[in-house]
Structures are given as structure tokens and as C-alpha cells.
Amino acid sequence: MESAYGSDRGGSGRRFGAGTPRINDGSLLFLQHMISKMKPVEQGGSRIAIVFNGSPLFTGAAESGESNIRRWILENDWLEAIVALPEQLFYNTGISTYFWILSNRKAPALKDKVILLDGRECWSKMRKSLGDKRKLIPDDQIASLTEIYKDALTIAGELVEYLGRGGYGEVWKGFDQSLDRHVAAKFIRSDRFPTPELREEAEQRFRREARVTARIQHPGVPIIHDIGTHKGDLYLMMQLVQGYRVDHLIEHHRRLPVAWAAAIGAQICAVLTVAHAESLIHRDLKPSNLFLCPDGTVKVLDFGIVAVLGSGDITQITRAGEGLGTPFYMSPEMSLMGTASPQSDLYALGCVLHELLAGSRVFESEHTAAEVGRHLSEPPAPLRSVRADVPAEMERLVLDLLAKKPSDRPSGAAEVYERLLPFVDALPPLPGTVTAAPSPDPMRMYAAVVERIAETALARPHVPVSEPASALPTLSEAELVAANHRAEELALGGRLSQAIELLEGASRR
Template sequence: MIVDAGTVIGDRYELVTRLGEGGYGEVWKGFDQSLDRHVAVKFVRPEKFLTPEERKEAEQRFRREARVTARLRHPGVPVVYDVGTLNGSHFLVMELVEGYRIDHLIDAHNPLPVAWAAAIAAQVCAVLTVAHAQSLIHRDLKPVNLILCADGTVKVLDFGIVAMLDAPSATKITRAGHGVGTYFYMPSEQAITGKADARSDLYALGCVLHELLAGERVFQSAIAQAEMARHYSEPPPPLRSLRPDVPTGIEQLVLSLLAKNPADRPASAAEVYERLLPHVVALPPLPGTTVVAPFPDPGRMYAAVVERIAETALVGPPVPASSPAPTPRLSKGDLVAAKGRAEELALAGRLSQAVEILEEAVRAGEALVGERQLVIALRMDLANARFAARDYVAALDDFDELLPVLTEMLGADHQAVLGCRYNQTLSLVALGRDEDALDKMAALLADVQAAVGEHDVLALELRREAAELMARMGDHQGARAYLHALLPDMVAVLGTDNPETEHVRALLGNLDRLSD
């Protein structure tokens, strides 16, 4: 889209200066006329191939993802202020971050001091820890998306942008020269399947940390295709072979982050943080990049007090338990109305509100006598709403507790039971419990095929999910065999040009290229 300086969007944000352009769109420095402050306005290009109906669905997805991203509150993430659409292009209004891009920092200080590399990566880990706890995956972590501010703090940009741009009808498969994410920082399982999880972000972090310390990408090559292929097949070079002053502990950490099999990577960003923190010592000045903090520095004052409070909480007397919230008194009619209202909110993407309403309704319903079926229906809606809101830990607990009761009431082959089992399995996938997920998926697939036939759409979806999971676990041959059997059935049921069929064909093509 074309916009000019002076353009006012959303009736309040005046565009001031165009800051840059990237693969997703362009960024402007803007001015919020209502609150008298500068902001950043990020325009995100719509997908050109979308039909008008798909454009509408894409806008709904964009707003839904923006809401999820806006819930991510951390000093290392710019605050999302607003979201909107202008002439078919979506835009985000965000906190304006000023500082030094990490890719520029690498160029200027090639290589970076070890302590600074550890400090930057540890701060990114702090952001990933809170993001992954909310099941929010960055998907495109790289030096361009990291900013070092003058006080030495790091901001992680573009959380949720890749998810916002995913096709509304099917997850995109990454191909050479296409797709979302950036190949040079992308693990093989994400490049093959088009899907990412917390372990994918950790791989990208390993690529960034290697580049901070070595001054070049892990498999840097003048030929992009060759560099991409090496992420699939070659072990990364040990950092100490490129830079002997890198501590052994950091070298081992980077090698574990860059493991081909996601299961061999560190368990969490918090673990990586703990392994990096001892190396954040005696940081030398970075002239022209960081400045001496004022004394007393308000941010450090605040953090120092919070740290002492945390220490006191660990050793102090026990805090009396607070009284539980009183159970609201609601009638059956109130519960039915709450269920309908929660469904409306969920369809509108207002999932946090839907969950709050359903939590209150479930508490109230359990106090009523003779309304077991209604309470079970409310609990099912709550589990599915938590799943949609990406609270996979709570959703999984809900499904584990609910499914035996739901199965007893409706029968094992009821559509609602099968749907909850499917979401239960996808929760396991999202939480990285791959082996448990594959076992659940196999059992569910057998039951779905027995109940509705092997060519039912849900059965086809389960077969595709199973193949993707096998590919992410490194069983490329098994996934290929699975997909070769699946593709003719997808064509027969959905048609050759259906997005899901194209997705399977692209996934199979990626796996076939690996075996060449």
C-alpha cells in the first residue's frame, strides 16, 4: 500500500517518518494525537492470493493474533497499543523502540565480547520464557528482530507477526525462496512442516548466539540453497574452533540449541537463561551504542527492590491463604445465557472474556442440583475456549478430567467426544510432548476411522497431523510413507486444488527433497 507522511489513520495516528520496509510490510514513526506521544505503526501486507472471503477471514485472524500478542507483557517486548485496517492492509500501533539493531551491532563489533553476547541472549531468553508460558511462539527470531537500547536492555520485535500472516485455511509450508520465517535461523522441522513450537525458537536463538560470538551465521554461504540444506544435514561447527576464547559451557550450550532433533535441545528458555547468566560479567563498554545510566537509574532502582522482595518472600513467614472467591448464585437460565454469551465472545476472538464467563458459570453450575448435563457442556466449552486461547496446560487438564465423563454420557463415537480428544492431542503437541501426542493420535485415528470411516475429513486431518509430528520427531522416512498413502485420499475427498491437499503435497515434496 502507499501512504505518505502526514496521513492520519485510525482517526488519531499521524504518520511522521517511514522507518523501514521488510518482508512483511513497512514501519513508520507515528504520533498519537490523542495521547500526545510518538508510536511505531507497522503495516502488514495482505496476502495477494486471497479471495474477498479469505481476506475477511485473514483480517479476523490478524485481530485474534494481535490480541494474543497484546497480552504478552514484558519489558523486553514493545507494548501493542492498537490494531486496525487501512485500504486492505492491516496495521499495528506499538511502543516506539529506539536503539541499535543487533545485526548492525554484529557488523560494528565483529565479534562481540562474550559477556555481551551472553547478556543479549539471556535477555531474549527472559522474553521467550514468558512468551512460551503463554504458548506464544516467535517463529522468526533473528538479529534483525532484536534491538539493543542505549541502557543495554534488549527488545524483541515482531512477536506474532508470522502467525498473523499464516494462510487462514491452511498452515503454510516453507519452500525454497518462499514461505514465512527466515531460513538461515530456521530448524529443519519448521522448514519441513511449516509449523513451529518453543523448541523451534530455541534453535533460532542458538543461531543468533552463534552469530553474536562468531560474527557469521552458523552455516553461512554465498549460495542460499546450500546454506539452507546444511541446516538439515550438517552438524554445526563448534564455536571454539572459530573463536578459542569462547567458554566451553557456552559452546556446549549452542551445540545443544542447534540439535537437529528438537528433543535433544534444552528443555526451556529458562534453562538456557540459567546457563547463560554466569557469563554475564564484566561487560566492557560498547562506544556509540550504550550510554552510562543516570544515577540513580529508575529502572534499576525498581528492579533492585523487586529482587529483594522476592528474596524476602522465599525466606519469610508463610503468607496466610486468601479466602476463595464466593461461588456466584446463578439460575439454570443464567447458565444457559452465559454459555451463549461465551460462544459469541469466542467467535469474535475475545477468548479471555469467554474463559472468565465460563469459569464463573462452571463454579455456579456445580452448586446446582440436577444440572449435570449443562455443567458438562459448560466444562467442555471451557476446555475448548482455553485451548483456543492457547492455555494448553489448563486445557489439557480440563480434557483429561472431562473426557471420561463426556464419553460415558455421549458415547465414544460422538462428534463432541472425538473433537475434544483431537484438541487434547493437539495440546500435547503444543506442549512438546511428542511421543504422548503420537500415541493419543494413533488411538484417536483408529476410533475415528471405525466411527465415521477412513475418508472422513477428521480422519484425513489426523493422518496429516500424525505425519507432521513424525517429521518433526525426525522420522522422515515414516512420514514420507504416511504422506504417500495419504495424498491420493486427500485428492479423492477434497480435490487436487484444496489448500489442505496442497499443504500435504508441499510437505511431501520437502521430505522427498531431503531423501534426494
């Protein structure tokens, strides 16, 4: 089980702070090999945190992982120490194990470049590689590092567990003492950015994510509890979501049963229908932004790079320094022109459905640029060519979603939902992932009543209501242009509700 805003598994190859190189494939394979042999904390294992000073784990590629990691550690003179810190300073969980931090003398400045690994075997290999060459850093040299995390415990009353890095934010499991509940506390540190401009951009995106997520009233989107500032650092309090990230689900099961792929896809469509009705385009749908909860429900995360659909065009909210989306799931029009529409989200949904059913991305290439190029020009392989039990209608739907031209894709998320729904039948168990829902399930009880109310309303004869003539004067073309420009300014400033209200008001006049 993991939490939606970070993973409790280490060595996942996540990106660090801006400008930091990514761990290369050879080192990642070695770390994954070690992790596979480790005991979880519950069985007596320990946790290891390795801190890097802006360098990849090792720079070579030819040698085997184990010999290369030893060479890299021994040849880098700036690695001067191993530091042991009580786990309570970081997690406050009460487990009497230790964090081991491989660091240099600038340890207090490296607090945001952490990989978490479970188990003693990894530490044993590291210690064997280092021999007696290193020394322990005195406690007074790491005081400022420990104070940072002690101070963090004051946000939301109490931060009880570090969950990981989520894009530009750091995420903790928190406990809201005033309302006696667990929450997810996501925040960005003001000292993490090299320039004030980058910090301002990150803070604008952070606020935008909060506002956009709060606007979407749907059980498939996490609830926003609060946003505020703590000692200069922005924080966001959200619903704590437990379950499994869909990319981890694919790693574990490889190919999901057709019924489950359809169930996940249909729930995504339900969220997209609400978001698109609010004139919001997600732009970054991918398995790592989707969460499957133990009751089988899906949460759609990370509305940080959303676009606003204006009157006849797209208002881009991405600014300098921000990404537009994830290349492997990006529609051709987003890659070529940077424009997005509801059909762009549907293309990404097609990529997700293909991966759920095939166990691999639509196109997989050694280099990102080559993979993006295939999305632009190469037709996708039909699902039944790699998996014979996929129904022909499901294969057709995925191919329709992956059409190169937006106009050739389905008309909207509601249409895709209707085409997926027939496959959501006789869901097989997903051991260790989806457990039985409570009986009776409160969510289904509520939905059943709402459905009957809707059926009753549809059965009544429709009586048109005459509306009084509008007294609002018609806007001139110049006034419409000015309103559109003002809406763009509001959107860029994160004031999405006001921007949409302005556009809607202009369209009625």
C-alpha cells in the same frame, strides 16, 4: 540510530510486495558501494527513492554493477520518467531536500515498491546514465500518489517519518496528539494484495500479532497501544523503540564481546520464559527481529507467526501463503515436519548466539536449500574452532542449543538464562550503540525492589492451603476431543486468549 520497525538505511536487499523479485547480489553490492560514499542528510545529503515496477534492479550477473545498472536503465523502455517530489509529502520532517523517484507512467500504482538511498552521488550516477532521454512527469499525473501519503498523515494524529517495510506491513513514526507521545504506526494497505484471500490472511496475521504481543507483559516486548481501521486499512499503534537491529549490530562489530552476546541472549531467554509460560512459541527468532536499545536492553519483535502450544501438541497457526519462519534459523523439526515447541525457539536462540560470537551464521551456503540441509544433517562447528576466546562453557551451551533432537536441547529458556548469566560481567563499551543508562536507572531501581520482595516470599515457611473439592464433572474423551477442536478454531480465528482458557479449563476437569 534506527527505529525497531524499519531501518533508516537504504539498499538493504529487503523483500518487496508479494511476487516481486529480489534485488540480486551484484546490484546490491553496487548500491552498497554508492551508499558508503554518500553524505547523511544532516551533512547536506539528499534522499533518493527508486520505484520499480515488479522488476529486479537488473537481470544480468556477469558485468560489473555500474555498467550493468546503466544498461538496465537504458534498455527498459517502460522507464519513462524521473519525478521530483517535495520530501515533506513523505516524511514531514521540515528538511528542505527532495525525493527523486525513478518510475514509469503508472507511478500511482507503485507506492509500495520503494528503496530508500541517502546522498547525492547516487542520483548523480543515475542522471548521468540516463542523459537527456527521459522527461519529467507532469504534476497532475502523480496527484494520486501524493494524496496517498497526505492521507496517511491522519492516522494517529500525525505520521512524521516513514520507517520502512516490516514484513507484510508498512511502518511510520507517528505522533499521538491526544497523549503527546511518539509511537510506531504499523499498517497494511487493503489495495496491496492481488486477491481478497491474500488480504484476509494478512489481516488475520496482523490482528494475531497485535493480540499475542499485547498478551506478553514484559519490558523486552514492545507495548501495544491500539489497533483499528482507517479507511479500510488496518493499523497498529505500538511503542516506538529506538536503537539498533541486532543484524546491523553484527554487520558493524562482526563479533560481539562474549559478555554482550550473553547479555543479549539472557534477555531473549527472559522474554521466551514469559511467552512459553503463555503457551506461545515465537518461531521466527533471528537477529533482524531483535533490537538493542541505547540503555543495553533488548526488545524481541514480530510475533506474527506465533504458534500456540495446546494440550500435548502444537496448534499450527500458519496458513496458506504465510511463511513458517526463516530457514537460516529454523530447527530441524520445523523444516522437516512444520511442528514447533519451546525447544524450537531455543534452537533459533542457539543460531543467534553463534552468529553474535562468530560473526557468521551456523551454516552458510550459496543456496538456501543447501543451508537448510546442513541444519538437518551436519553437526555445527564448535565456536572455539573459529574464535579461541569463547569460554568452553559457552561453546557447550551453544552446541546443546543446536542439538538436532529437541529432547537433547536444554529443558527450557530459564535453564539457558541461568547458564548465560555468569558470562554477563564487566560489559565492555559498545561505542555508538549502547550509551550510559540514566543515573539512577528507574528500571533497575524497580527490579531491585521486586527481587527483594521475591526473596522475602521465598524465605517464609510454606503453609499448604486446602482447596475445596471441585464440583466440576470430569469430561469424557469425546468432550476433550471436541474442546481441542474448538480451541483450534478459536486460535485460527486469532482468538488466542479464549483458546488457551478453553484448553486450561478442560485440563482441570
